[in-house]
Amino acid sequence: MNQESSERWPAERARAWREASGWRVGANFLPSTAGNQLEMWQAETFDPETIDRELGLAAGLGMNVMRVYLHDLIFHADADGLFARMDRYLALADDHGIATVFVLLDDCWSDAAALGPQPEPIPGVHNSTWLRCPADRGVERAYHDDAARAAIRRYVRGVVGRFRDDPRVLAWDLYNEPGNPGKVAWRNPDGGLRAYDERPLAPRATLAMVGWVFDWAREVGPRQPLTVCVWAGDWANDLLNLAALQRSDVVTFHCYGDGPKMRHAIDSLVELAPDRPMMCTEYMARHAGSTFAATLPLLHERGVDAIHWGLVAGRSNTIYPWDSWDKPGPTPEPALWFHDVLRADGSAFDPAETELIRKLTRA
Numbered sequence: 001m002n003q004e005s006s007e008r009w010p011a012e013r014a015r016a017w018r019e020a021s022g023w024r025v026g027a028n029f030l031p032s033t034a035g036n037q038l039e040m041w042q043a044e045t046f047d048p049e050t051i052d053r054e055l056g057l058a059a060g061l062g063m064n065v066m067r068v069y070l071h072d073l074i075f076h077a078d079a080d081g082l083f084a085r086m087d088r089y090l091a092l093a094d095d096h097g098i099a100t101v102f103v104l105l106d107d108c109w110s111d112a113a114a115l116g117p118q119p120e121p122i123p124g125v126h127n128s129t130w131l132r133c134p135a136d137r138g139v140e141r142a143y144h145d146d147a148a149r150a151a152i153r154r155y156v157r158g159v160v161g162r163f164r165d166d167p168r169v170l171a172w173d174l175y176n177e178p179g180n181p182g183k184v185a186w187r188n189p190d191g192g193l194r195a196y197d198e199r200p201l202a203p204r205a206t207l208a209m210v211g212w213v214f215d216w217a218r219e220v221g222p223r224q225p226l227t228v229c230v231w232a233g234d235w236a237n238d239l240l241n242l243a244a245l246q247r248s249d250v251v252t253f254h255c256y257g258d259g260p261k262m263r264h265a266i267d268s269l270v271e272l273a274p275d276r277p278m279m280c281t282e283y284m285a286r287h288a289g290s291t292f293a294a295t296l297p298l299l300h301e302r303g304v305d306a307i308h309w310g311l312v313a314g315r316s317n318t319i320y321p322w323d324s325w326d327k328p329g330p331t332p333e334p335a336l337w338f339h340d341v342l343r344a345d346g347s348a349f350d351p352a353e354t355e356l357i358r359k360l361t362r363a
Contacts, residue, residue, distance in 0.1 A: 006218050009225060009249035011275040017225055017250070018277035021170065024305040025296075025361055026065035026098065027058060028282065032314025032344050035121045035129040037071040039315070042115065043078075046085050052092045054312045057346050059096035061354055062361025065170060066093060067101040067281055067307045071133045072155040073115055083162050090168040099170035101281065101307070102163075104156055105213060106133045106176040107201060109183050122194070124331035125187070126320045126338065132182055142212075143205035152209075153216045161220035173252060173281060174213040175228045178206040179240050187326055207240055214247045225249035229281055236272060245273050254282035258289035259298055266302050277305075284308035286336050287321050292353045300360045310339035313349075 009017075031050045034040040040047075058066070068089070074082045086102075093100055109127060113135035122128040134142075134152060141148035156174070163169050181200040187193060210228055217226050228244040231254040235241040245251065251273045255265040262283070269278060280299055283306065284290050292308070299306040310318045317324075318339040320331070337349050341357075348354040 006221070008247060014225065014249050014277050015275065018303075021099075023300065023303060024065040024099070024170070024279070024307070025300075025357070026063040026067070026307050027311040027341070028307060028309045029055075029058075029066035029068050029311055030314075030316055032312040035315035035317075036118060036131050037069045037133065038073065038113065038115065038131065039118050039129075040069075041071065041074050041082060041085055043081055043085070045118075046088075048088055048092060051089060052095075054342075055093055055096045055098055057342055058311055059098060061341075061357045063357070064097055064361070065099050065101065065305065065307060066311075067103060067173065069103045069106060069133070069176070070159065071113070071131060072104075072138075072152065073113060073133075073135070075155045075158060076151065077115055079158055082159075086159075086163070090163075090166065094168045100168060101171045101173050101279075102159070102169060103173040103176050104133070104159060105139075105152075105174060105178075105209070106131075107139070107180040107182060107206065108132060108177055111135050111137060111182060121315050121317050122187070124317065124320055124324055124327070126318055126322055126324045127183075127316055128194075128325075130183075130316070137201065139201055139209050140205045143202070143208055149212070153212070156213055156216040157220050160217045160222050164220055164222035164224070169224050171225045171227060171250060171279075172217060172222060173227055173229065174217055175210060175244075177231045177254070178210050178228065178244070179203060180231070183325060203240070207243060210240060210243045210247070227252045227279070229253055230269070231282075235268060245269075248273075248276075250277045250279060252279045252281045255280055255295075256283060256285040256288050256290045258291075259294040262290075262295045262298055266298075266304060278303075279305035279307065281305075281307045282309050284310075285322075285338055287338055292356050296356060296360060308339075308341075310341065312342045312344060313337070313340040314344065319349075 109130035113131040227248040229252040230241040319337040
């Protein structure tokens with residue numbers, strides 16, 4: 001491995017990557033037949049037919065990038081099988097002119113994960129089966145235990161190393177929303193609580209993991225840029241956010257606010273990380289004022305890649321709002337979807353949104 005690949009990219013290399021890549025617009029992708037990362041990637045539920053059809057719908061809107069979450073449990077159980085399915089996914093995406101940003105770790109949602117058949121989604125409840133990665137307080141275990149830390153290192157090095165030269169992979173998003181407290185309880189349809197461990201992850205553990213995951217990925221010398229998003233709090237005075245910004249080759253961030261909030265987010269990051277390409281890897285929550293009309297033209301104007309949450313409505317139930325966690329279902333389809341753009345048959349929730357996407361992507 002050469003010295004260049006072991007260190008953060010110079011700003012000049014990051015800008016050259018952006019010039020070669022062009023403006024990217026797309027979605028956080030989970031096929032409508034999967035409710036979480038395990039359902040997407042396990043052999044028994046991997047669904048290339050749906051993946052192909054739904055990526056085709058995205059390409060028809062002019063989308064050219066998808067952000068896709070992985071899970072370490074599948075790697076540890078059957079790395080070769082996971083790699084074969086990732087390669088199949090990448091081939092399908094590439095056939096539609098779509099590049100991929102893979103996400104390796106995630107602090108969000110349930111800390112209880114197990115291979116095999118997954119729980120049925122709770123009707124009307126947003127993302128009720130989504131999984132933290134690594135689960136079972138894996139980041140904290142890695143902070144205290146050498147064996148747990150070595151297991152995550154094998155996963156990161158194994159996945160990034162396998163695809164480090166693959167041009168179909170646009171970037172590596174190493175750790176989603178470090179420090180997110182996750183979701184510790186949902187209400188079942190009968191009103192009872194489905195509860196998990198309520199303790200937040202220790203900040204010292206998540207901060208350490210941000211550093212480790214960059215080190216481990218760089219050890220295998222990927223040609224693609226590495227990044228960890230900033231997502232909450234005062235970016236200029238938060239240790240987690242500053243660590244992410246200081247180690248990332250390209251800047252990624254999340255903003256579920258309206259147009260002025262998106263503009264403020266971009267402007268503040270330009271000050272903190274000048275001369276770095278920028279990707280907004282999560283946005284678009286209609287109930288929060290984060291709409292395509294309010295934010296996508298701004299992202300286009302500023303040359304910020306735009307990856308919203310949710311493509312086709314399905315088992316993730318992300319058409320329902322965040323606060324549906326505390327409201328037992330079943331409920332009717334909301335008049336205003338929270339996330340997602342298309343129904344399973346390919347029709348748009350709001351044709352004006354899809355026309356705007358086509359206009360800005362010139363599809």
